[in-house]
Amino acid sequence: MSDCLLTLNHFCVAYPGTTTWAVDDVSLTLAPGDILGLVGESGCGKSTLGRAALRLLPRATQIKGEAIFEDRSIPAMSAQALRHFRGEAVSLIFQDPMTRLDPLMTIGDHCLETLLAHEPQLSRSEAKARSLAALESVSIPADRWSQYPHEFSGGMRQRVAIALALVLNPKLIVADEPTTSLDVTVSAQILDELTRLCRERHMGLILISHDLALVAEYCDRVAVMYEGQLVELGTSQQVLQQPEHAYTQSLLKSAIELQQADIRDEISQTAAPLLEVENLQKHYTLEANPLTRLFGQKPTRAIKEVDDESFQLYPGEILGLVGESGCGKSTLSRTVLQIIPPTAGQVRFLGEDITNLSRAELQAQRRDMQMIFQDPHACLNPMMTVGQGIGDPLRIHHLGTSAEIEQQVQAMMQRVGLTPIAEYLDRFPGDLSGGQQQRVAIARALITRPKLVVCDAPVSMLDASIQAQVLSLMLQLKEEFDLTYLFITHDLWVARYLCDRIAVMESGKIVEMGHTETIFERPQHPYTKVLLKAAPLLATQPT
Numbered sequence: 001m002s003d004c005l006l007t008l009n010h011f012c013v014a015y016p017g018t019t020t021w022a023v024d025d026v027s028l029t030l031a032p033g034d035i036l037g038l039v040g041e042s043g044c045g046k047s048t049l050g051r052a053a054l055r056l057l058p059r060a061t062q063i064k065g066e067a068i069f070e071d072r073s074i075p076a077m078s079a080q081a082l083r084h085f086r087g088e089a090v091s092l093i094f095q096d097p098m099t100r101l102d103p104l105m106t107i108g109d110h111c112l113e114t115l116l117a118h119e120p121q122l123s124r125s126e127a128k129a130r131s132l133a134a135l136e137s138v139s140i141p142a143d144r145w146s147q148y149p150h151e152f153s154g155g156m157r158q159r160v161a162i163a164l165a166l167v168l169n170p171k172l173i174v175a176d177e178p179t180t181s182l183d184v185t186v187s188a189q190i191l192d193e194l195t196r197l198c199r200e201r202h203m204g205l206i207l208i209s210h211d212l213a214l215v216a217e218y219c220d221r222v223a224v225m226y227e228g229q230l231v232e233l234g235t236s237q238q239v240l241q242q243p244e245h246a247y248t249q250s251l252l253k254s255a256i257e258l259q260q261a262d263i264r265d266e267i268s269q270t271a272a273p274l275l276e277v278e279n280l281q282k283h284y285t286l287e288a289n290p291l292t293r294l295f296g297q298k299p300t301r302a303i304k305e306v307d308d309e310s311f312q313l314y315p316g317e318i319l320g321l322v323g324e325s326g327c328g329k330s331t332l333s334r335t336v337l338q339i340i341p342p343t344a345g346q347v348r349f350l351g352e353d354i355t356n357l358s359r360a361e362l363q364a365q366r367r368d369m370q371m372i373f374q375d376p377h378a379c380l381n382p383m384m385t386v387g388q389g390i391g392d393p394l395r396i397h398h399l400g401t402s403a404e405i406e407q408q409v410q411a412m413m414q415r416v417g418l419t420p421i422a423e424y425l426d427r428f429p430g431d432l433s434g435g436q437q438q439r440v441a442i443a444r445a446l447i448t449r450p451k452l453v454v455c456d457a458p459v460s461m462l463d464a465s466i467q468a469q470v471l472s473l474m475l476q477l478k479e480e481f482d483l484t485y486l487f488i489t490h491d492l493w494v495a496r497y498l499c500d501r502i503a504v505m506e507s508g509k510i511v512e513m514g515h516t517e518t519i520f521e522r523p524q525h526p527y528t529k530v531l532l533k534a535a536p537l538l539a540t541q542p543t
Contacts, residue, residue: 155325210463
């Protein structure tokens with residue numbers, strides 16, 4: 001048997017209906033216990049390469065070259081062999097956990113189904129014990145066993161997906177942006193666990209990521225992809241300290257500039273607040289199922305997603321909200337915008353309490369309050385073209401004739417860099433890269449000229465160079481359109497680069513708030529110190 005787990009020789013992939021290679025002449029090997037970081041911009045082919053390792057590509061996909069796993073050709077595997085190969089030999093952790101999770105199944109059922117499908121000799125109690133151990137390794141407590149995916153935050157759903165990949169003890173794990181939606185502490189825990197298991201069990205790991213600092217910290221080798229080609233491959237130290245290819249140099253430069261940017265000056269707070277949040281609460285009730293209630297077990301309990309929080313946001317300010325996944329950041333933002341109703345408390349926007357507005361009044365108010373979501377693909381209508389999607393808020397709020405709306409859409413597309421306009425106007429979101437989709441989402445959010453924009457981790461899925469472009473664009477647009485941002489992120493370096501003040505949230509409560517420099521240089525709360533310590537740092541400069 002070969003000493004290599006995975007071997008790619010002159011490997012090429014072209015999707016159905018295209019003549020361009022999404023993966024173009026890639027050759028590399030991965031041995032047991034190796035940890036390889038695969039980096040590159042969105043659309044460069046790194047996810048395609050990862051999926052090719054499990055043959056998770058459309059049937060009409062054109063493939064050239066060799067893809068070999070332990071002396072077995074992956075393209076030549078039968079359907080039955082593939083069924084055992086996936087999960088038992090190789091597991092894939094997707095970037096979007098909802099592509100792995102069935103909304104109609106509990107978390108426990110997901111685990112049991114995965115284990116018993118591949119190891120039917122296990123008893124149900126044995127399968128449950130192994131499943132609980134896997135969930136515990138990614139910080140999912142046992143009392144969440146009977147809950148459904150929609151009852152978890154995005155970060156917690158990703159933890160479940162990682163547990164499902166680990167539960168069968170595969171020989172190779174392909175992790176496609178596995179910590180994109182996770183905060184730095186949980187990300188560190190999970191990657192520590194993944195890399196520890198790989199070394200202890202002699203498993204291989206391909207870590208696909210846009211985070212160079214993360215790759216530098218956890219990977220033995222780094223492969224850099226650009227426009228479908230493997231342009232650089234070497235040890236982490238070689239690639240990050242002595243990059244040879246111009247694209248690798250630009251990636252590293254963008255990441256270092258983001259981490260070493262000067263902290264913004266403090267905004268004057270003499271004006272009246274734009275947004276005032278007072279004693280805001282959002283509690284969810286976790287109901288016991290009827291059978292357990294009948295036997296007097298597991299009484300109903302409350303989850304305090306937002307627990308009596310108060311803060312103010314001033315005109316022209318960028319307030320960063322940071323904390324671990326599941327701490328209540330996104331719930332707080334949605335409650336502020338009244339997307340979900342609060343349990344108690346007040347939200348005053350421009351001096352008016354908006355918590356008791358009617359639906360029609362809220363819709364009118366939302367012209368001045370917009371949101372940019374974490375996943376642009378999920379928030380853009382896949383059946384609308386770029387032009388239709390950007391112009392939709394203008395039609396909803398009756399802000400112009402068809403000709404006027406078309407003119408405003410094209411002007412906004414020009415402003416956010418979706419040029420040449422004719423090339424993007426009639427395309428659909430699915431035809432765009434992640435960075436391009438996020439520009440569409442930003443254009444859609446700003447088309448009504450809002451006063452407040454709530455940004456829910458809008459650059460977390462983008463690589464370093466595209467992150468820098470989008471953040472720079474957001475700062476330019478803030479000045480041009482006189483915007484105020486509530487910016488939610490788990491990336492502390494993004495918060496440091498962008499925000500005037502930072503609020504640190506833990507378990508539904510803001511535990512520390514202050515000017516960005518104070519938070520980074522003189523943190524007070526123990527949790528803030530833990531977050532800062534866990535944030536991966538690129539300490540090297542490109543030569």
